[in-house]
Amino acid sequence: MENSDVKDILARAQKAGAEFVSLWFTDILGFLKSFVITANELENALREGMGFDGSSIEGFARIEESDMVAMPDPSTFQILPLQPIDGGATARMFCNILEPDGSPYDADPRALLKKQLSKAEKMGYTYCVGPELEYFYFKGTGPITEGLDKSGYFGLTPPDTGSSIRRQTVLALQKMGIPVEYMHHEVAPSQHEIDLRYTDALRMADQVMTCRLITKEVAQRHDTYASFMPKPVFGENGSGMHVHQSLFSDGRNAFFDPADPHHLSDVARRFIAGLLRHARDITAVTNQWVNSYKRLVPGYEAPVYVSWARRNRSTLVRVPMYKPGKENSTRIEYRSPDPACNPYLVFAVMLAAGLDGIEQDYRLPEPVEENIFEMSAQHRAEVGIDSLPGNLSEALRLVEGSQLVQETLGQHVFEKFIENKRIEWDRYKIQVSRYELEEYLPVL
Secondary structure, eight states, X not given: OOHHHHHHHHHHHHHHTEEEEEEEEEOTTOOEEEEEEEGGGHHHHHHHOEEEEGGGSTTSOOGXXXXXXXXXXXXXXXXXXXXXXXXXXXXXXXXXXXXXXXXXXXXXXXXXXXXXXXXXXXXXXXXXXXXXXXEEEEETTSSOOOBSOOOOTTOOOOTTSHXXXXXXXXXXXXXTTOXXXXXXXXXXXXXEEEEEOOEEHHHHHHHXXXXXXXXXXXXXXXXXXXXXXXXXXXXXXXXXXXXXXXXXXXXXXXXXXXXXXXXXXXXXXXXXXHHHHHHHHHHHHHSOSTTHHHHSSTXXXXXXXXXXXXXXXXXXXXXXXXXXXXXXXXXXXEOXXXXXXXXXXXXXXXXXXXXHXXXXXXXXXXXXXXXXXXXXXXXXXXXXXXXXXSSHHHHHHHHHTOHHHHHHHHXXXXXXXXXXXXXXXXXXXTOOOHHHHHHHTTTO
């Protein structure tokens, strides 16, 4: 690390009165991991990194290869807005995980995303994303799903309910330098949405991890539980994380073409075609939990069918309408990911799929502007509309055969991810649900 970076971080920490620094990274499932150092150890951490045992981190090293080094990224230094009552400010920094020899560790999700971003850069592109994080507020600390309100989409709720908690969350995020573009009540009762402002994918993945933690911490201070579970309430819409994305080249939006009827460049069309080609294969990553597939069903505004359109929200890929003079806002919206994902891996596989479409010159089919949910199965088959996998087991069968996902995640993470998800599915399928008891016990 450059001496100037070290001096800058030390000066900022001293000015803020930071007595502790929390070093953050994620496992392969997207769970945030952390250990804390004192301010006295900060300079050493910045220059040499901090060693830790990686064998207990999901998807990381085996016991015989356990020594890892967490190297703080100086660009991610921020003072945490929610400080303990006993005083002593705490800062946080995201870390790059390294081997003891200083080389990047190939099972670090952050490193995997950086690898894909480097590939895009070599092709002349910068990959930018803007996710919409949906979530629920529930009374207490869980697992009871009693909401705070009965409002709906864009509902203006009284300030003593979820809207006030959401507002405090956004203020906390902005104190950390995380810009928020929108916030509003979502469709389901007690469901909310925070939209983070477009930026490069690595910074955004860090911001998504931060947003989830801050959202939960602010809620806890109000005796409320914030949940990013994809489908926590039966009969209500689930929570998604629609991801707006585009490529930039030399400061210009590579997705924009003024001569195209949809204002989409050939690069954008091939990128979308790549996403559609690999959509079924990457779903195990974009929707990694058993519960994710309770959301991906017809009737609840979640995408089920592999198609694209401009204004049709029943499709997997939507192209927001072009506004004159807003060429740099040209983007596509990929609608299947949910907010319980690992954002580093999700952004990596989406980018890999899009770049493959560019490299292989995939042709984009015609858009589907009619409501796909109202089509018959025969009609969908006739127009070539496929479906996303219907459950985690089906998604795992598809991802196991995906060379693109294997190359993107690397052999180690690819195998560990599938192994972990197989265990999850095996545990789930032996459960006896309340539905089965109510439906079958009285008659069988």
